[in-house]
Every structure is written in C-alpha cells, then in structure tokens.
Amino acid sequence: MNLTNMMAFLVFPYLALTTFVVGHAYRYIVDPFFWNAKSSEFLEKKNLYPGITLFHWGILLTLLGHAGGLLIPQTLFDMVGIDGQAHLRVAYWSGLVVGAAAFVGSILLLWRRATVKRIQATTTLNDYVTLAGLVFVTGAGLFNVVFGHFYVLDTIAPWIRGIVFFQPNPELMSAVPLSYKIHILSAFALLGFSPFSRLVHIWSAPFTYLLRRHIVFRRRVADASVQYVD
Numbered sequence: 001m002n003l004t005n006m007m008a009f010l011v012f013p014y015l016a017l018t019t020f021v022v023g024h025a026y027r028y029i030v031d032p033f034f035w036n037a038k039s040s041e042f043l044e045k046k047n048l049y050p051g052i053t054l055f056h057w058g059i060l061l062t063l064l065g066h067a068g069g070l071l072i073p074q075t076l077f078d079m080v081g082i083d084g085q086a087h088l089r090v091a092y093w094s095g096l097v098v099g100a101a102a103f104v105g106s107i108l109l110l111w112r113r114a115t116v117k118r119i120q121a122t123t124t125l126n127d128y129v130t131l132a133g134l135v136f137v138t139g140a141g142l143f144n145v146v147f148g149h150f151y152v153l154d155t156i157a158p159w160i161r162g163i164v165f166f167q168p169n170p171e172l173m174s175a176v177p178l179s180y181k182i183h184i185l186s187a188f189a190l191l192g193f194s195p196f197s198r199l200v201h202i203w204s205a206p207f208t209y210l211l212r213r214h215i216v217f218r219r220r221v222a223d224a225s226v227q228y229v230d
C-alpha cells in the first residue's frame with residue numbers, strides 16, 4: 001500500500017474528523033459565550049446581504065447534495081431507475097448552480113471583510129483564514145464540476161462511505177485526479193479548523209424558532225372603560 005496515499009486518505013481524514021468532534025465538544029463546554037456567528041449586521045448591512053444569502057443557500061444545498069449523492073450507494077439509485085449517468089447529470093447541473101452560489105457568495109464575503117472599513121477593523125486573522133478556506137474549497141469543488149468529469153461513483157463515493165462507516169479503503173483514491181484530491185483534502189482541513197473558528201455557529205441553527213410561541217413586546221394598555229369584576 002502506498003504510504004502517501006494512506007497518510008492522505010486514511011490518517012489525515014480521521015485526524016481531521018477527530019479534531020472536528022472533540023474540538024466542537026470541548027469548545028462548547030469551555031467557551032459558551034463565544035459560540036456564535038459573530039454577526040456583523042449591526043456594523044454594515046448593504047454589502048452583507050448579497051454575499052451572506054448566496055453563500056448560505058449555496059453551501060447548505062451543496063452539503064445536502066454531497067450527503068445524498070455520495071453517502072447513498074449507487075445500487076439504491078439503480079433500484080429506483082436512476083443509473084450512474086443520470087445520477088452524474090443531476091450532480092453536474094445542481095452542483096454547478098449551488099456550487100457557484102457558494103463560491104461567489106464566499107468571495108463577496110471575503111471582499112467585504114477586506115474592503116469595508118468598519119468590518120475590516122473588527123476582522124481577525126481567523127476570519128480571513130475561515131473565508132479564504134471556504135473560497136478555496138468551494139472554488140476547487142466548482143473547478144471539478146466544470147472541468148473534472150471524472151466518474152466518482154466507484155472511487156470517491158465508496159471511499160467516503162468507508163471513512164464514515166469505519167471500513168476505510170484508501171486504495172480507492174489512488175487513481176483519482178489531483179484536482180479532486182485537492183478539493184477533498186482542503187475540505188477535511190477546513191473541518192479540522194472549524195471548532196476554532198466562527199463556523200461553530202452551524203451547530204446552533206435556530207430551528208426551535210419555527211416552533212416557539214410569539215413573544216409579545218408591547219404591554220397591553222388597560223382600557224379604563226372596562227369594568228373588572230373579581
């Protein structure tokens with residue numbers, strides 16, 4: 001077995017995933033007051049909206065597409081009449097739209113951080129690394145969608161399932177083109193970095209907001225004409 005391949009596609013993914021899980025748990029316990037997205041909306045709105053909206057729709061749908069397209073085995077798609085070629089066509093067109101949204105959105109967010117004075121003044125090196133990392137990972141993914149055309153369903157897909165279900169087989173990655181390897185390794189590096197950044201906010205999506213009761217902010221003014229009887 002090739003040592004470089006084993007380090008890159010067996011040791012490194014598990015190192016990144018361990019850091020991801022343990023790091024988030026540790027940070028949640030020791031640093032609860034900084035567990036948030038560090039919103040900058042109150043400092044500047046106009047340039048925030050296009051970038052943040054494009055980016056969030058793009059990245060959330062991209063993550064959903066990766067989970068559905070790579071973690072579900074092709075045999076299950078075959079059973080419902082979606083063969084490998086049809087699967088890849090759907091992946092291509094949907095990946096093009098949502099991947100481009102995530103890529104352009106992350107560039108807009110990085111550009112805002114670097115150029116808008118008030119945002120620049122409150123931006124840390126960690127914020128730049130986070131956004132530059134997102135630009136790189138989404139850019140590399142989009143590059144593969146447009147120029148790659150590699151058949152991933154019997155190489156990368158079973159490899160990532162092996163990692164997730166603890167039956168790793170790094171050999172599956174040996175014939176994969178470099179541009180795909182770069183996308184995968186940079187994505188795992190970003191996962192490992194996530195607990196140390198504002199990306200922790202992903203785990204506190206306010207879903208309960210949809211279910212909670214209304215909060216009444218105005219006090220009901222007593223009507224003097226109404227007689228209250230005990």
Ligand code: HEM
Nearest residue numbers: 037038039040041052056059060109113130201202205206
């Ligand atoms: C689970 C659903 C998510 C929710 C509810 C959410 C919510 C938010 C909110 C409220 C902000 C602050 C915007 C502001 O400045 O006012 C934000 C910023 C941010 N989010 Fe998310 N987010 C989610 C998922 C994600 C994901 C999956 C990623 C990336 C993998 C991500 C990356 C970012 C980044 C990098 C920023 C900072 C942008 C900047 O200020 O330059 N978010 N998010």
